Amino acid sequence: MHPKVYREFEKICSQRCLRGEVLEVGAVPDETSLLNMKSLEGVTEKIGINLEGPFHYRDFSILQGNSNNMACFENDRFDVVLCNAVLEHDKFFWKTVAEMKRVTKPGGLLVIGAPGYNEFVGERLINGFFSKVPLLSQVFGSLTIVLHVHNFPGDYYRFGLQTFREVLFEGMNEVEVRTVLMPPRIIGSGIKP
Numbered sequence: 001m002h003p004k005v006y007r008e009f010e011k012i013c014s015q016r017c018l019r020g021e022v023l024e025v026g027a028v029p030d031e032t033s034l035l036n037m038k039s040l041e042g043v044t045e046k047i048g049i050n051l052e053g054p055f056h057y058r059d060f061s062i063l064q065g066n067s068n069n070m071a072c073f074e075n076d077r078f079d080v081v082l083c084n085a086v087l088e089h090d091k092f093f094w095k096t097v098a099e100m101k102r103v104t105k106p107g108g109l110l111v112i113g114a115p116g117y118n119e120f121v122g123e124r125l126i127n128g129f130f131s132k133v134p135l136l137s138q139v140f141g142s143l144t145i146v147l148h149v150h151n152f153p154g155d156y157y158r159f160g161l162q163t164f165r166e167v168l169f170e171g172m173n174e175v176e177v178r179t180v181l182m183p184p185r186i187i188g189s190g191i192k193p
Helices: 003-014 093-103 123-130 134-140 161-168
Strands: 021-025 045-050 055-057 060-064 078-084 104-115 173-180 185-191
Touching: 003 078, 003 104, 003 173, 003 185, 021 093, 078 093, 093 104, 093 161, 161 173, 161 185
Parallel strands: 021 045, 021 078, 045 060, 078 104
Antiparallel strands: 055 060, 104 185, 173 185
16 A cells, blocks of 8 residues: 555544444555554454455454455444455445445444546646647547556456545545545545434
8 A cells, every 4th residue: 555545544534533443344464454553543443354364463353255245244333444445456346335334333434545537737738738639639638547457356447536426425424535646546535324
């Protein structure tokens, strides 16, 4: 995980006094796990879920399981659910999103990060330059920068800001969506009603 992405998750979580139980979807047993964030020091339980496992690392456990069906967790179980760099590898990401919302308690925080696409700083300049040559404008005026394909185990999706607001966080309150890095990684957060 890129350090700027990690810091952005830490910033989002540190703005709240987090307590209770935390789940990280796609957790790994090393220093890059979001379950190691300083903002989680006051929580009572940290659990991860991953296709590989089980693992135990520091003060958390990672269960082996598929996030498309987290029947191992009851409804409204977690005060915080974190997920980074998972949905682009998930053929059925909408199932994982539904499961994350299901296991988040009312009033709980959901934070999701994924590679995306966004207008880059020079796009308007390029569009203006190529607007005098219609064919070039059609070809170059619609380009965007995205993160390279990284098959692990597959790489299926990139998400836009609108997707975060209207799909991933649909029905959530206090939704915030931000972009870090170039190519962009999009990080969204919301509170379950």
